[in-house]
Amino acid sequence: MRISALAAEAGLPVATVKFYLREGLLHPGVATSATQASYDASHVRRLRLIRALTGPVGLSVGQARTILGLVDDPGDDLYATLGRAVSALPPAVDAASDDDPDPYPRARAALESLGQVYDPRFAAVAQLETALAAAEAAGMPISEDRLLGYGRSLHDIAAFDLERMPQEPHAAVEYTVLGTALYEPVLLALRRLAHQDVAARRDLGR
Amino acid sequence: MRISALAAEAGLPVATVKFYLREGLLHPGVATSATQASYDASHVRRLRLIRALTGPVGLSVGQARTILGLVDDPGDDLYATLGRAVSALPPAVDAASDDDPDPYPRARAALESLGQVYDPRFAAVAQLETALAAAEAAGMPISEDRLLGYGRSLHDIAAFDLERMPQEPHAAVEYTVLGTALYEPVLLALRRLAHQDVAARRDLGR
Known part of the structure; x- marks a missing residue:
């Protein structure tokens, strides 16, 4: 899924997901082009865990x-x-x-x-x-x-x-x-x- | 005691004591002049409590x-x-x-x-x-x-x-x-x- 779908699935703004990526809390997706990446269920689980901890x-x-x-x-x-x-x-x-x-x-x-x-x-x-x-x-x-x-x-x-x-x-x-x-x-x-x-x-x- | 002695007694900077006075967490001292006030043991106790809570x-x-x-x-x-x-x-x-x-x-x-x-x-x-x-x-x-x-x-x-x-x-x-x-x-x-x-x-x- 794209970052917008990941953010929607986790109930977070896209900017917050990007912040966690930059800060290294969330592992990168698989690059599908120079500017896009694909995310999976492991990213959704991780975002839920980050939300719980913070x-x-x-x-x-x-x-x-x-x-x-x-x-x-x-x-x-x-x-x-x-x-x-x-x-x-x-x-x-x-x-x-x-x-x-x-x-x-x-x-x-x-x-x-x-x-x-x-x-x-x-x-x-x-x-x-x-x-x-x-x-x-x-x-x-x-x-x-x-x-x-x-x-x-x-x-x-x-x-x-x-x-x-x-x-x-x-x-x-x-x-x-x-x-x-x-x-x-x-x-x-x-x-x-x-x-x-x-x-x-x-x-x-x- | 003066505010400097109160701060020393509570182990806090004078600026922090003034901040708690302004914020209304610490009760005022008894005014001894236009710019000075006198504080007592109740102020020391209160500052200890504020420190514990914060x-x-x-x-x-x-x-x-x-x-x-x-x-x-x-x-x-x-x-x-x-x-x-x-x-x-x-x-x-x-x-x-x-x-x-x-x-x-x-x-x-x-x-x-x-x-x-x-x-x-x-x-x-x-x-x-x-x-x-x-x-x-x-x-x-x-x-x-x-x-x-x-x-x-x-x-x-x-x-x-x-x-x-x-x-x-x-x-x-x-x-x-x-x-x-x-x-x-x-x-x-x-x-x-x-x-x-x-x-x-x-x-x-x-």
Whole structure:
């Protein structure tokens, strides 16, 4: 199909499709003349994925390019690939100085309380530190019992995620990277809705 | 204290503090002359809260203003106030047309599966629809068993949140609105870290 049909199929303006081509998020079509190219179903699928990542997931074009690059070329170390994917996801965090012997004290204490294995270089440790520090600065620190309560529920979710991970390495990376990014907005919306359900059942606030 | 001391205390440039004053996020100090004002600990606390909301929570200045406005002036309907707060949080969603009899079919089906009470006008319903549609468009739809797995864990988290809600109405709004926004980055970081813990214990990916 021509670029106009591709854009219509994906529900995007032609200019946006051209932008993604220029930015390297969308792979080129097959050239049919000096000024035209032909696109197929793989381009439609890719545009849907780009829309999902830059829409509800809230990634910038640069962040989406990083995530898509990891899915396209995952390398052979799933652990390292997931690490790079997580550091491309919000919130952005500054790298710790090598000189600081304990750059993430709140995250370290939390993970020790939870008894969880972790690599301190994994971006999510710095992200947890930032999130805990923000809650603390806003006067609503995460108490020990809240940490343990949240940690237990999220560990259940993570175990569920890992149990369903495909065996084939390329599929495993796609599942892990995209499942981290795409399912987060689902999880947050479900929590907000669960608040409403719990409140309604207790007849609070109405 | 003068504005320079306030800025230093909050770890922000003076220009940023002036910007928040102009934008109405920070309440004015007490005027001490035609060009100077005096600030106190309430201003330091407020700046920390603004930093938390615009930093790790990722809100725009406009979204942070909405959230802070609801905390400052919650009205007497906690339910309506929380509804307004949730619609100020990402992801931004379009209002459904009044003509559409079933604007959120995926969210409706999911909430029916979960057996949850919900108000279809609550912004989180549209947010869930958008998130489910994005996962589907990206070729990774949320299966029924994943929905039930996630839903159970998030219901536990929501029940935990509600159990600890303060009784006094103003404190309850602050807890509910800020706890929704501030604890979400903590929850996402904990899930990412729980993946690592589960994977390490299974000796996967290393």
